[in-house]
Amino acid sequence: MSNFIKYIENFNLQDNSLFFDNDKYSTRIENFKYNGFSIPKYINEFWTSKQRQANSLHEVSYRACFKPQLPRFFIEGLTEEKDTVYDPFSGRGTSALEASLLNRKAIANDINPLSLILLKPRLNPPTISEINKRLNEIIFSYNLTSDIDLSMFYDENTLSELVSLKNYLIEKKDNNTEDEVDDWIRMVATNRLTGHSKGFFSVFTLPPNQAVSQKSQIRINEKRQQTPDYRNIKKLILGKSKQLLSGINTNTRKMLSENYNSSLLLNLDARDTPQIKDNSISLTVTSPPFLDLVQYANDNWLRLWFNNLNADEIARNIVMAKTEEQWHNFIFDVFKELFRITKPNAYIAFEVGDLKNGKVKLDEIVVSIGIEVGLKCLGIIINEQVFTKTSNIWGVKNNHKGTNTNRIVIFQKGS
Template sequence: MREMLDSKAFNQSIIDFDGLETSTHLVPFEWEVDGQTGTIMKAFNEYWTSRQRQAHSLHEISYRACFKPQLPRFFIERLTQPGDAIYDPFMGRGTTPMEAFLLGRKPLGNDINPLSRVLLQPRLNPPTIKEIEKRLNEIDLSQAEEEYSGLLAFFHENTLREIIALKEYLLKREESGEIDNVDAWIRMVAINRLTGHSQGFFSTYTLPPNQAVSIKRQEKINAERNQVPKYREIKPRIIKKSKSLLKDWTALESSEMNLSCVLTTGDSRFVSGIEDNSAQLVVTSPPFLDVVNYQSDNWMRCWFIGIDSSNINISQLKNIGKWETTMTGVLTDLRRIVKPGGHIAFEVGEVRGGKILLEENVVRCGVMAGLEPIIIVINEQEFTKTANAWGVDNQSKGTNTNRIVVFRKN
């Protein structure tokens, strides 16, 4: 087990890092905030590998603009010990809390989108394949009340009937308080199989991968490809994806991990459900400047869980001043939540072709929140196939480096 490092030792480990046989390149950054000044290093290297397959299978659900599990693991292993609490106020699909859980730490998480909790919680208490198969056999998908003809652009009418029947079953179970970890798991997997680009999804071929385009856009895709949605039975696809997600999960693991989690839904500046001085480490990545539209990406997933995505107040800030004000508020709440001596790893990517270096703005926000910046870790990698599939290249919208400002709470 790796030894937990203090700030000084962590900084030195970043500077001396040669784990992937590359040396660290250091660039000093001088900051000034309201008369306070300081200098910290930007440390450039490839600190973790870009090979996604090194991650645990439970991470393998689709969500736009999420960082790889190797990022939180890098900081969790160096700045915490087993049993410590790890928090993410923008948890998205839940990468940080999930990795914390798998490393024997207590997961704490928040997101303003209720979808995040629905995606994460079942993976912290997975059922067995036998339990999933038994439950699916008990659910009648032959009758559905809701009609949504627009979705026939994505699904065969019989597939759509099954999807709506499953949606109605799950909502009734939730309303009656009967929903359990097996139902929650089935819901999470169904959300991830709704739309995509292969036979494993419920939909006909669609773009971008694993996310819902608008109905009008899908009608255009169908016309361009001369395609009509074919019937795809949803139960076997849920079972197949469940087996894939659970392939690395063992009974030994589950028996050893009795870690309580706290997952909340709300504004990340005012998270009342997470106690003061409770987290040893925060690893998070906030919404960048209008790089990703989470609402339009997740409209169908939200529909499936009975939520109108247009009513979720997800920050989509295009103005850097407003973004800084919001992030200062977030970091102020993180200062409340982190234990004295604990750390915050706050990740931003390149935006607007690298013309805006958000890590420098983040340093100012953290200082205004009363935190001490100690180093900026910049992980450089080759751009991935996944990002290219989004129509994103190194010179356009999107990111190709992880830029993480590390703060300490004194």
């Protein structure tokens, strides 16, 4: 049996937030039968956000992102330094960034180009003085309007600054002169477009990780009797940059930069990734789209507008599996590709949420797919956590125990 599974079985939660104070809580094991195989489900609170704070660099929002503690648990348990960690559905890049912070090589892929916009600059961040210098060089005009009506989000000077920045970045890209500092500014600005505090460019809006429609924002403004006030875009970008970089010292920066040079960042369909070599990945740690729960392109309409990207075009490329059968077929093709690229004896940790209060058992569908493509299923790890605000983002309901659950199916490729 793998050491990792022994560790899971013997895991005793010390810092217990779910059960009684200082009581040790041992892993509960339940078995589920699949085609004559008995698959263990290991249930415990394996990680909490309290255990070890995530690095500040992770703090950008994205629809349906997972917490850095999730990939960290598997990266630390299943790989060594300099091994290669892959995420085929990278989103904001939580797995790739955590891998790089743990001195692993990262490969990240996502069909939505927004994903790399958010991830790439954080894998090799510039310094605050470089960011400050660049911001001061960018010239803002105060007579520009946007091609779509954004007056419900921004006051007219803020909007003119935003359009100036958008045009600056378009020009740099068109001239092929965009560098790491511009990429960083693009990433932070994308992240600051809308939100609920004075730290964002927009008037108050919710939620922070996607913009509501223009009509909905007009309704929010009416209800709250608010009009957008001026926000200083350069100041807010610098402030957020300082916060993101607060956990990075010289050594971490050097390590990140070295790992960045050996990373591979892709914008492909996860089913077909020819750039990734056969038998090259030590661990895949990922979370796929769950049926058609999140509209990854349309929900990101404002972020895509700022980055001059076409939401309809991106939406056409994103698989929206409406039924369990469509989802099965899509994930089956992803697994064939994962089998090809995984090293002999290496691992896949595939996270699915708790859908429709546990009525749709995506974890069990994933078990069947993995076994079908020839992988060995080591079990399903169920992390039960106290419910937190962010866990409701993608519609997962607080389950009856008042917890938030991650289900991760673990596979190993044979030798």
